[in-house]
Amino acid sequence: MASTFDQYQKRKLISSYVSVVISIALVLFLLGCLGLLVLNAKKVADHFKEQVVVTIYLNESAKEVEINQLEKSLAMAEYTKKTEYVSKEEAAELMKAETGEDFMDFVGYNPLQNSIDVYLKADYVTNETLDGITEELANKKFIEEIRYDNDLVELMNDNVKKITFWVLILSGLFTLIAVLLINSSIRLQVYSKRFIIKTMQMVGATKSFIRRPFIGKSVQLGVVGAIVALLGMGVVLYYMDKTFPELQLLQSPVLIASLFIGILLLGILITGISTFIATQRYLNLKTDHLYY
Known part of the structure; x- marks a missing residue:
């Protein structure tokens, strides 16, 4: 017991x-x-911040030396994580892959532009920094447009x-x-x-x-x-x-x-x-x- x-x-x-x-x-x-x-x-x-892309669209008149020089200067900037040159042919292929249709069959030519995608370091993904980059590059004549999602960055x-x-x-x-x-x-x-x-x-x-x-x-x-x-x-x-x-x-x-x-x-x-x-x-x- x-x-x-x-x-x-x-x-x-x-x-x-x-x-x-x-x-x-x-x-x-x-x-x-x-x-x-x-x-x-x-x-x-x-x-997630470093997925934000600043896309710089280039004129058709932009010379190769100007594009290379711009890409190198952007790559060396303190705010840049990486850069990527996207030709209009590559852009057309990407759009075709996304939509599943070849839009050039309808328009007869490629209306897209050569561009440089700039990925920023996280600490620089602010509206102030992006506005500063835009102002700095705006005086270059061979740049057609600079585009980024301002609302997304703020949110x-x-x-x-x-x-x-x-x-x-x-x-x-x-x-x-x-x-x-x-x-x-x-x-x-x-x-x-x-x-x-x-x-x-x-x-x-x-x-x-x-x-x-x-x-x-x-x-x-x-x-x-x-x-x-x-x-x-x-x-x-x-x-x-x-x-x-x-x-x-x-x-x-x-x-x-x-x-x-x-x-x-x-x-x-x-x-x-x-x-x-x-x-x-x-x-x-x-x-x-x-x-x-």
Whole structure:
């Protein structure tokens, strides 16, 4: 009978530990994923900004030397990520591929113009910079027109600011929720041992002696939970990098390592402090109050 009871108690204890580990792991995993989002928010925003194209349309009278000189000067400009010369023949082929029809069969000639597509670095994708580029190139006689989506640039910059603000707000809120949830799990764990704590205190054990094993066990559970969370984060990061290779999510190993270490330390810190507070509470309670 005693053996059966001991086995029951052991299974109950293991089940309790597993539930605490799962709670810690889930909370730290979600917090870590949010951290990955915060770290890569600028990289994602920059990726979309660098898809904005400034198209410079050239006159038919433009000489090859003028075009080459313009393309080289644009490529060397501090705001340029890359340039691409598109002849009117290439433009016609692209339009044919997009529409599925050869428009030259209807008009009898190619009305398109030679052009240079300029892709800007993310920090320079602003209306002020684009207006400055337009003014700088406007005095060149062989340039017919400079075109870019002004509304898209303005909308993109506004959305980036809004998203950044809310991501920071959510990060702070979620960190607070993570602390409260882990603290709640640890307090329930300590609550189930409140009578053991009080019994040890009644036989003369010091408060530090009583706290030590509880804090040690909670920190162990915190480490295990953090490791499980980090494994989940690693899987998410791997598949995100495979799905969106252009974002180069794995190109910042120092930042990623810092985040992983931070999640591990957070798991240790929260569990340790929560256990200290919870055990201290029951150590200071009178015996009669343990039943409430």
